[in-house]
Amino acid sequence: MKFNLKYGSRPFKAIVITIILFISIIFSLFLGPVKIPLPVVARIFFSQIPLVGNFAHWGFTGVEYDIVVLVREPVILGAVIVGAALAMGGSSVQSVFRNPITEPYIIGISSGATLGAVFALSTQVMWFGAYTLQVLAFSFSIVVMVVIYSISFRSGRVPPMYFLLSGIAISLFLSAIVGLMLFSNKRLESEAFAWLLGSLSGVTWAEDAVVFTIVLISGIVLTSFSKDMDALQMGEHHAQSIGVNVERAKLISLLVTTLGVSAAVSISGLIGFVGLLMPHVSRMLFGGSNRIVIPTSAVLGAIFLLLANDIARDSLSYTEIPVGIITGLVGVPFFMYLLRRISRGGYVT
Amino acid sequence: MKTIKIITTVVVVAIVIVAGALVYEHFSGHSTNNSQNSLTPVTSIALVNNGSTTMINLSKANSFVYAKSANNGVFTIHGSLSRIVSLIPSVTVTLYALGSYQKDVKGVDQFSTYPNPSNYDIPVLTIGESSLPIEAIVNLTPDAIMTTTGYFTTQEINKVVNVLNIPYFVFNPETVAQIENTNTILGELTDTAHNATIINAWMEKNIDEMSNLTKNITNESSIFYDLGHGSSGIYTAGNGTFINEMFQIDHIKNIINATGYPEVSRELVYKGNPGFVLIDEYVNQSRFLKDFPNLTAVKDKNYTTVLNDSFIDEPTFRTIYAMFWIGSVVYPSHINMTDITAFNNFTHFDLSPAPHVGIYG
Structure with a gap:
């Protein structure tokens, strides 16, 4: 493969957004309600690197170390992972359904995860210790997606329209159950509300480790199926005519998407617009091939959520705004702009 | 058949990943310093x-x-x-x-x-x-x-x-007993147990005093406490709450029989027909009056807004102030705010604002 690193080329742009991601990560480390001087943050950061750490383990207090290493870093990494998972999920779902205004939540992930989270809150079960809510949110969203898929399965195939409509119907049904659970236990409203708005503030290294593994596997599998998804984007008949096993490709893409997005949602709650917008930004920058769109939208999603989370963390002193509110505030105007571009034929979806 | 295989494989992989990660975390304690990773309440x-x-x-x-x-x-x-x-x-x-x-x-x-x-x-x-x-x-x-x-x-x-x-x-x-136990526990935890004993004795003394004042009341009044308007009714304090216990000590019957802080329908308020209505400071009084124009308590103007609900809604020793204040507005001929035992003995604590100042804002 020959790389063209000329200004404006795809590899050039890919390198630029990757650099922006790293700069955003470093920038985010310095932000927070507790003001820690830049050199101190830098020393703490380097103190964690094997060997280098031996020369940078001085000049900071235990409290500063805890704030940077145990509070900020897992949240930053969480934002990167969740942003990447949502954006990759959006690319996959938009390709499979040939619909530019879908996002991963449309396939039942959000309603399933919400049901799992609210179930954990209302029953107070501790089957998986402190991570019960996350594990149940993850498991329920996978089960719901499988149920929707099974309901839509007709004569050996799953028509996309059936799947979308079944997804909407099941989601509404589950929302009613969630509403009933919240109604019967008003004390849950505030925690459930926080979960629905999406927040990364409580994310730990342990959660990052689990979700990172799942999202990484999901990303690798999705990218390996990019050719099939490109074909699906042109229509099922076209895909079939060039030898793609359409149903198998759809099933694997949707299941792998569900795995990655469910894992992400389980630690962050529902964060909107990342999965809807970032694949479009990626297509505007890099064209329509999923081989490029999936990894680059992951990077763009990570940058977007990271910066949104920075605003959420730093816009008010001492407290955080749920990041879902920020992505919504930023996302809607951007979405309107995209709609205009799409309606004018500004780029190929 | 292939479809089922794929679904099963993916679900199994997901379960294995999560279970593996949890087991790893549990036994290695790598990232959480050997934490137990559980939230078990300890008493x-x-x-x-x-x-x-x-x-x-x-x-x-x-x-x-x-x-x-x-x-x-x-x-x-x-x-x-x-x-x-x-x-x-x-x-x-x-x-x-x-x-x-x-x-x-x-x-x-x-x-x-x-x-x-x-x-x-x-x-x-x-x-x-x-x-x-x-x-x-x-x-x-x-x-x-x-x-x-x-x-x-x-x-x-x-x-x-x-x-x-x-x-x-x-x-x-x-409950009031649990409030006293909270005083004791906080006292022990902060090495101020002696002061907790004094505060609890003061609470008990005033509860006894209130019981003396209300024991001769034959025509027991009833009450409804409007704590806020929810989507399907009005929040209030019911059985098992210290607010309800306060009403009981005051010899006032709560018209709500439900437990905790339920959201009750307007019909239930009409049915209970309270003799007195207490409205929380964050509730718009005119909204309550608009919702219940025909309630006897509204017609007789037997309602009042609490101007500082921290005395009534927070489970602390200040519940005693609230108890006397509520007693004095419901039974003005029997109970007076001056009946409360003075705080003179506790000058080394700053218990201001004075009860009436606090409640009336």
């Missing part, structure tokens, strides 16, 4: 001081603590707590009365306005709807966070307890 505290151990039972105050270092259901504290972050006004007020505020409290939430934290250079942490200001808390290096149930997300609490190793106390007294 027994062993307070070790000068070689002697005092056992404290938090369940007496309907309370518990999440603590990473708890062993076999017992959380051990050496000495006393001296760096407390109080995120609930009732605990803040009690610590102040105990004389622990200035020496032990290192941060409070924005709702803990009494005493005024700026007078004591105590940082105010802004808590959101359910957002714990973790970074600001860590910066205060607390040895305990004190709050109540239903405030913050499990995920945030887990991070504070298991990752940052800060004990997280949850106080939820629901």
Whole structure:
């Protein structure tokens, strides 16, 4: 493969957004309600690197170390992972359904995860210790997606329209159950509300480790199926005519998407617009091939959520705004702009 | 068949990944410093001081603590707590009365306005709807966070307890006895147990006094407390709450028979036909009057708005003030605010604002 690193080329742009991601990560480390001087943050950061750490383990207090290493870093990494998972999920779902205004939540992930989270809150079960809510949110969203898929399965195939409509119907049904659970236990409203708005503030290294593994596997599998998804984007008949096993490709893409997005949602709650917008930004920058769109939208999603989370963390002193509110505030105007571009034929979806 | 195989494979892979990760975390303790990764409420505290151990039972105050270092259901504290972050006004007020505020409290939430934290250079942490200001808390290096149930997300609490190793106390007294036990427990935890004994004795003395004042009331009045308007009715205080117990001591019958803080329908309020209506300070009085124009209490103007609900809604020793105030507005010919035993004996505590000032704002 020959790389063209000329200004404006795809590899050039890919390198630029990757650099922006790293700069955003470093920038985010310095932000927070507790003001820690830049050199101190830098020393703490380097103190964690094997060997280098031996020369940078001085000049900071235990409290500063805890704030940077145990509070900020897992949240930053969480934002990167969740942003990447949502954006990759959006690319996959938009390709499979040939619909530019879908996002991963449309396939039942959000309603399933919400049901799992609210179930954990209302029953107070501790089957998986402190991570019960996350594990149940993850498991329920996978089960719901499988149920929707099974309901839509007709004569050996799953028509996309059936799947979308079944997804909407099941989601509404589950929302009613969630509403009933919240109604019967008003004390849950505030925690459930926080979960629905999406927040990364409580994310730990342990959660990052689990979700990172799942999202990484999901990303690798999705990218390996990019050719099939490109074909699906042109229509099922076209895909079939060039030898793609359409149903198998759809099933694997949707299941792998569900795995990655469910894992992400389980630690962050529902964060909107990342999965809807970032694949479009990626297509505007890099064209329509999923081989490029999936990894680059992951990077763009990570940058977007990271910066949104920075605003959420730093816009008010001492407290955080749920990041879902920020992505919504930023996302809607951007979405309107995209709609205009799409309606004018500004780029190929 | 192929489809089922694929679905099964993916689901199994997902389960294996999660289970594997959880097992790894549990046994390696790699990223959480051997944390137990669980949020198990602990109700027994062993307070070790000068070689002697005092056992404290938090369940007496309907309370518990999440603590990473708890062993076999017992959380051990050496000495006393001296760096407390109080995120609930009732605990803040009690610590102040105990004389622990200035020496032990290192941060409070924005709702803990009494005493005024700026007078004591105590940082105010802004808590959101359910957002714990973790970074600001860590910066205060607390040895305990004190709050109540239903405030913050499990995920945030887990991070504070298991990752940052800060004990997280949850106080939820629901009866007058549990309020007194909370005073005692907070006193023991902050080495101010003697003051707790004095406050509890004062509470008991006034409860007895109120019982004496109301024992001859033959025509018992009924009451409804409007705590706020929800989506399907009105929130109020029912059975099993200290507010209801306060009504009982006052010899006033609560028209609501449900338990806890239920949202009751308007029909139920009409059916109960209360003799007196108490309206919370954050409820629009005109809205209540608009909703219930034909209620006898409204027609007879037997209603009033509480101008400082912290006396009534927060489970603290200040419940005594509220008890006398409610008694005096419902039975003005039997009970007077001056009937309350003076606080002269407690001049070493600042219990201001005076009860009437507090309640009337």
